[in-house]
Amino acid sequence: MRRSFMRRMLGLATAVVTVVALAACAGGPSVAAPIRLGWSGAVPPLDPAASDSVTSFAFLTQIYPSLLVVETDAADPKLEIAESAEWTADNVYTVVLKPGLKFANGDDLTTSDVKFSLERQLALRSEDGAWRKLANLDRIEVIDPTTVAFHLGSGPDASFPFVLAGPAGLVLDEEAFFADELTADEDILDTEPFAGPFVLSSSRGGSLTLTPYAGFGGARSAASTIELRPGDGEELARQLLDGSLDVLTGRLPTDSLSALAADQTIEMARAASGRARLLTFDFARMPFGSRTETPDAAKAAAVRGAIADLLDRDAFVEALGRNRVEPLMGYVPDGVTGARDVFSAARGDGEGGPDVERAEAALAAVGIAEPVELSIHVDFAAQGDFADAELDELVSQLQGSGLFAVRIVETDDEAFTRALAAGEVHAVFTSILPATADPGDYLAPFRSGGMLAPGYSDSTVNAVLSRRLTELDPTVRAATLLEAQTAIAGQLPAIPVTQGVRVVFARSAIAPLGLRDALPLDLSLLRRQAR
Numbered sequence: 001m002r003r004s005f006m007r008r009m010l011g012l013a014t015a016v017v018t019v020v021a022l023a024a025c026a027g028g029p030s031v032a033a034p035i036r037l038g039w040s041g042a043v044p045p046l047d048p049a050a051s052d053s054v055t056s057f058a059f060l061t062q063i064y065p066s067l068l069v070v071e072t073d074a075a076d077p078k079l080e081i082a083e084s085a086e087w088t089a090d091n092v093y094t095v096v097l098k099p100g101l102k103f104a105n106g107d108d109l110t111t112s113d114v115k116f117s118l119e120r121q122l123a124l125r126s127e128d129g130a131w132r133k134l135a136n137l138d139r140i141e142v143i144d145p146t147t148v149a150f151h152l153g154s155g156p157d158a159s160f161p162f163v164l165a166g167p168a169g170l171v172l173d174e175e176a177f178f179a180d181e182l183t184a185d186e187d188i189l190d191t192e193p194f195a196g197p198f199v200l201s202s203s204r205g206g207s208l209t210l211t212p213y214a215g216f217g218g219a220r221s222a223a224s225t226i227e228l229r230p231g232d233g234e235e236l237a238r239q240l241l242d243g244s245l246d247v248l249t250g251r252l253p254t255d256s257l258s259a260l261a262a263d264q265t266i267e268m269a270r271a272a273s274g275r276a277r278l279l280t281f282d283f284a285r286m287p288f289g290s291r292t293e294t295p296d297a298a299k300a301a302a303v304r305g306a307i308a309d310l311l312d313r314d315a316f317v318e319a320l321g322r323n324r325v326e327p328l329m330g331y332v333p334d335g336v337t338g339a340r341d342v343f344s345a346a347r348g349d350g351e352g353g354p355d356v357e358r359a360e361a362a363l364a365a366v367g368i369a370e371p372v373e374l375s376i377h378v379d380f381a382a383q384g385d386f387a388d389a390e391l392d393e394l395v396s397q398l399q400g401s402g403l404f405a406v407r408i409v410e411t412d413d414e415a416f417t418r419a420l421a422a423g424e425v426h427a428v429f430t431s432i433l434p435a436t437a438d439p440g441d442y443l444a445p446f447r448s449g450g451m452l453a454p455g456y457s458d459s460t461v462n463a464v465l466s467r468r469l470t471e472l473d474p475t476v477r478a479a480t481l482l483e484a485q486t487a488i489a490g491q492l493p494a495i496p497v498t499q500g501v502r503v504v505f506a507r508s509a510i511a512p513l514g515l516r517d518a519l520p521l522d523l524s525l526l527r528r529q530a531r
Contacts, residue, residue, distance in 0.1 A: 034209065034227040035510065035526050038236035040250025043208065043228070046188045046200070047177070049121050052130035052167040054274065054433055058521040060170060062210060063196045065217060067095050067114065068165040070437040075337055075474030077165040081109070081195070081217035083146075085164075087472065091138075091155030095164075097146040098217045103173045104199045105192040109217075111148035115140045116174035126182065130167035133436060136160065156470050158477060159438050166436035171195065197222040197524040210523065222524035240266065240505060247506045247526060251385050257323050260505045267506050268323070272335030274434030275500030276328055276442060277383075277390065279307065279376070279427055281493060283455030286426045287372050290455060302366045303374075304492040306359035308347045310401050311394075316498050319393045320386055325498040327352065331442050331485050333499035338439035338481035342489040343496065356401050363403060374398070375407045377416055378429040390498065391429050420454065440468060443484050446493060453493030461487050 044056035048064060061069075068077035068085060079085060081098055088094040101109035118140060121131040136157055141149040152160060163169060173193035177183045189202050197220060198210035207229065212222035229236065229245065237256035239245040241263060248260070260266055281304060284291040288299035313327030326334070329341040329352060344352035363372070376395075380387050391408065398404040411419060419425050430452070435441045445452035447465050461484055468480040488494075502521070511527035 034225040035528060036227045036229065036246045038240060038245045038248040039228055039230040040233035040236055040252055041230060043230045046185045047182045048167060048170040048172065049124045049126050049129050050182050051128045057167045061196060062198045062523050063194045063200045064170040064172065065195045066165055066169050066171065068161055069218065070162065070165045072335060073337060075478060077161045081171065085161065087156055088149065091152040093150045093160055095148050099146060101195065101217045102215050104194045104213055104215065107173050107175050109171065109195055110145040111142045113174050114148050114171055115142050117170065117172040118168065120177065120179055121168050123179065124182065133163045133166060133168040156472055158469055158472055159440055162436040162438035220522065220524050224526055224528055226523060226526065240507065243507065246510050247504065249504045257321060261323060265508050267508065269504045270323065271502050272333055273500035273502040274333055274335060276331065276333045276432045276496060277498045278432065278494040278496050279429055280453045281427050282425045283453065283493065285423045287374060291423060299366045299368060302362050302368065303372055306362050306403060307398065308492055308495050309355050309359035309362065310397055311495065311497065312354040312397055313498065315397065316390060316393050320389055323503045324386055324501055326501055328496040328499040331488060331496055332439045332481065336434065336437060336439050338478060340482055340485060342485045346489060359401060359403060371403055371405045373405045375409055375426045376429050377409045377411050377419060377425050379411050379416065381412065383431055394497065439481055446488050456493035458487065458491060
């Protein structure tokens with residue numbers, strides 16, 4: 001039976017944990033004091049079925065366990081609370097749990113909880129949930145309390161272990177969550193259904209505390225209690241500078257970033273965020289596209305190639321700051337298996353830089369003498385912070401070459417759909433975010449019928465990506481990733497521009513963060529320096 005709750009809030013979609021920032025301590029913290037962590041922005045809903053956003057997953061992995069976990073540069077997900085995981089048939093993935101697992105509230109963690117967690121995602125189908133990643137899951141068979149078999153609609157499916165390691169695979173206590181609706185934050189905190197590296201609790205004044213959980217079944221153990229302070233990034237940056245915070249993560253204003261980076265008492269760790277920013281094209285409606293009044297495949301290819309030759313990615317870094325973006329020279333960003341540079345040697349000056357003369361010659365070779373009129377659609381609300389500055393830099397580079405006349409069209413989902421149907425879209429400035437840390441997530445949109453580059457279809461790319469879906473050998477999969485990226489780069493349905501950067505700042509009292517080159521945010525790495 002599911003545990004009864006004293007309170008039952010109807011709808012968690014708008015529920016947010018409200019946190020009041022604590023006043024600065026009069027003296028410095030002792031060695032045993034909690035690490036005071038500033039979290040720029042709001043804490044996400046505590047029910048994993050409510051959201052599959054990158055920020056939400058980054059937080060929820062601190063308190064809920066997964067069968068598998070993605071580690072930097074590992075070709076396949078590694079075991080977390082699973083003792084073993086393997087394909088026992090072409091379409092059956094069987095997982096054995098480590099023995100004796102428990103939630104912080106004392107409930108046993110068994111395969112029944114695993115089955116409940118995934119089936120609940122599919123049953124709730126929350127608007128922003130991760131249930132869509134389970135589309136290939138046919139049924140879940142509980143063999144015994146520690147053994148579970150996932151039967152897939154088709155297989156083998158090399159992406160499925162990544163799904164289990166992502167937002168859809170977080171394991172919940174079936175005694176503590178409603179099966180038929182989202183569960184409110186207050187109810188989750190009351191019942192402590194946590195089995196990740198930390199146990200989350202609230203205290204007087206609305207603060208949140210992450211306490212190391214000794215019963216966590218994963219390899220990484222947390223050693224430090226963390227006092228979590230969500231809030232405004234600018235205010236949290238001031239608290240870090242004056243010493244009333246120890247660590248700060250999240251999006252920060254430009255001035256705050258600069259001030260923190262310049263402070264010699266503060267250490268900065270930079271890591272990939274997994275976000276890939278691209279300029280994509282509608283092959284039918286872009287200049288000289290197949291459904292324009294002047295269709296010409298050679299000229300359309302020359303336009304895309306000229307843009308690729310013109311891009312100065314280092315200038316993007318200079319304009320936005322190295323603590324926000326890095327150059328992206330492939331379709332898979334750093335921190336994700338399969339990230340490779342497939343552009344430096346093939347485009348621009350051959351060393352990753354721009355070459356205006358090469359771009360001009362490419363256009364002239366197909367008879368394009370006048371500046372090409374190019375409209376770029378962008379949904380600034382969806383693209384997040386700094387997208388406007390990034391797009392300004394892109395426009396400046398294209399128009400500054402004298403080869404393009406660019407028009408920016410601000411849009412949203414509804415307006416973009418109408419514009420696409422009306423044939424008004426030349427190109428789109430957009431992003432791909434890490435859905436499961438599977439590198440295939442970044443390339444799947446280039447298969448026939450994908451919406452990232454309408455009208456683009458290539459039989460070689462389709463075949464390579466299809467082959468990768470069923471290939472279980474990580475070495476062979478790595479080769480297909482490179483083959484697919486190289487083929488896509490040769491045709492340019494999209495041009496990679498930048499990749500996002502996640503920055504964590506910490507005062508010198510905190511031990512080296514260990515967060516560099518790590519895509520998943522792992523707060524269990526935080527330690528206070530011994531005195």
